[in-house]
Amino acid sequence: MMSFARYIARGELARALDLMARGRVAYAPRREADAVVFRPRAEGEEPLLARATVPPKGIIFPQSERLFAFIREKDPNDPGHTTVRLDATADIPPALIFGGRPCDARGFHIFDRVYLNGPHRDPYYAARRDATVVVTLACAKPCSTCFCHWTGCGPADTTGSDILMTPVEGGFVAQAVTPRGQEVLEGASLPEAGADRVMAAEAVHTATLSALEAQNPAPDLSTTPRRLRERFDDSGFWRAMSDKCLACGACTYLCPTCYCFNITDENDGGDGMRGRRLRSWDNCMSSLFTREASGHNPRMGKALRLRNRVGHKFSYYPDLHEGIVSCNGCGRCITGCPVSVDIREMVVRATEPSEETPNA
Ligand code: SF4
Ligand code: SF4
Structure with missing residues (x-):
């Protein structure tokens, strides 16, 4: 799936995101006071490319969510008898998350194993996960506290993402990770990235991993x-x-x-x-x-x-x-x-x- 790659020129990023997000609520990083947080993005808004202070998990697993409303009704002829009606309807609009990092997207995979693939499938999480396209930005420069390469993750890990975007000279290579990601890229009618740009993206992945290893060599955590x-x-x-x-x-x-x-x-x-x-x-x-x-x-x-x-x-x-x-x-x-x-x-x-x- 990673062979399906499109190119987005740096100056075209906002427009490309508009096209990719068509019909969806698009979330992207935005600076608020000292923090970078994910917020719904207005059409045409230039997204911040900085790594967010707070991960996007709350978009799929809200900090607080209503599971259902309940109404108790007394039987007027038998006041000791009460029935309870539940309203579990939920309005979950299709969404797209842009600008999370591979460690953020892999977080959804950690959730999936518990809330989707465990003995009890969580319908609330499943509905949001299913409705959300995850467009991840590969890291080109690790922070001093990054240690994703210790944990099975990495600066270009695709786990949990639908699309992986990598910054290259002049723009971004957007590679489909899942069929849904490919559908979104096809729907946006973006130009093909071409072999040279895909190789340039792979070189960014390799260089970032090398930089991580150099700054913070991975210990053996097998035991x-x-x-x-x-x-x-x-x-x-x-x-x-x-x-x-x-x-x-x-x-x-x-x-x-x-x-x-x-x-x-x-x-x-x-x-x-x-x-x-x-x-x-x-x-x-x-x-x-x-x-x-x-x-x-x-x-x-x-x-x-x-x-x-x-x-x-x-x-x-x-x-x-x-x-x-x-x-x-x-x-x-x-x-x-x-x-x-x-x-x-x-x-x-x-x-x-x-x-x-x-x-x-
Ligand atoms: S480890 Fe740090 S952030 Fe976590 S509970 Fe303790 S003081 Fe708070
Ligand atoms: S380093 Fe690990 S434990 Fe700490 S916030 Fe990130 S994923 Fe969670």
């Missing part, structure tokens, strides 16, 4: 899932790793692969007869995340919560998903953490042999 299991009861290690953590949860909200949520019911009006069921992002760094109805909390301290966060991404998820780690190495949890807790350091140190596990 990490096992080592994290062995570290499970190493409370001293996790206390040291979490020492400066504030338990604010920013790392999870900024993570393109964190998919935990909470369910709440909210009443409309004061009589409790109508309301909405909401699904909202939750995060395992919160002390409330595992608090049980009895008040008991199996993860009382932040050390146990951080152990869960790292363990889930590098051990428990891979154990369930053919070795795939649920971290894409985007580095946002490092840049967004107010005290710069570094997941790379935790993973590397957890993988090292320790006194607690002398035979590792």
Whole structure:
């Protein structure tokens, strides 16, 4: 599929996006105060090419979404008898996300394995995922905190994308990854990229990967899932790793692969007869995340919560998903953490042999 390639001249990008997004709500990065965030894009609007501070996961997995509305109705002849009517209709317009990076798109793949391909298909996620075309921008210059090449991702990874766009001299090569991506490119009537430009795009991919390897060589993480299991009861290690953590949860909200949520019911009006069921992002760094109805909390301290966060991404998820780690190495949890807790350091140190596990 990657052989289907079209060319977009730099000055034609806004027009090309208009054509690709026809009939869809198009999201693109926009600067707001100090952050770059994904917002619906107006026709003709020049998109920002900077990497977003916040990944686009909320477009497909909203920070808070109504699952259904409920209305209770009392039987006037039998007031003790109440029926409940549910309204689960949802307005999900076709969408296109432009300008996410390969680590962002791979985040959707991490979600897919849980919400589409697991034992319980999530209809809300499925509907948005199905309605959304993902047009990803390959990275040409890694940030200092990028470590996608440690995690099975990479600056030109196509996992989770429909189209991969690569900046080349004078413009972009847009390569179809999926049949849907090809359909979108064909519908936009863009000129063929030609073999030379496709080779130029591949050279960008190779050069960026080399730059990443040079700035941040990938360690051998093949034993990490096992080592994290062995570290499970190493409370001293996790206390040291979490020492400066504030338990604010920013790392999870900024993570393109964190998919935990909470369910709440909210009443409309004061009589409790109508309301909405909401699904909202939750995060395992919160002390409330595992608090049980009895008040008991199996993860009382932040050390146990951080152990869960790292363990889930590098051990428990891979154990369930053919070795795939649920971290894409985007580095946002490092840049967004107010005290710069570094997941790379935790993973590397957890993988090292320790006194607690002398035979590792
Ligand atoms: S962002 Fe940093 S301080 Fe906040 S919970 Fe995550 S690791 Fe802890
Ligand atoms: S854990 Fe951190 S580096 Fe890994 S995908 Fe999430 S935010 Fe990015």
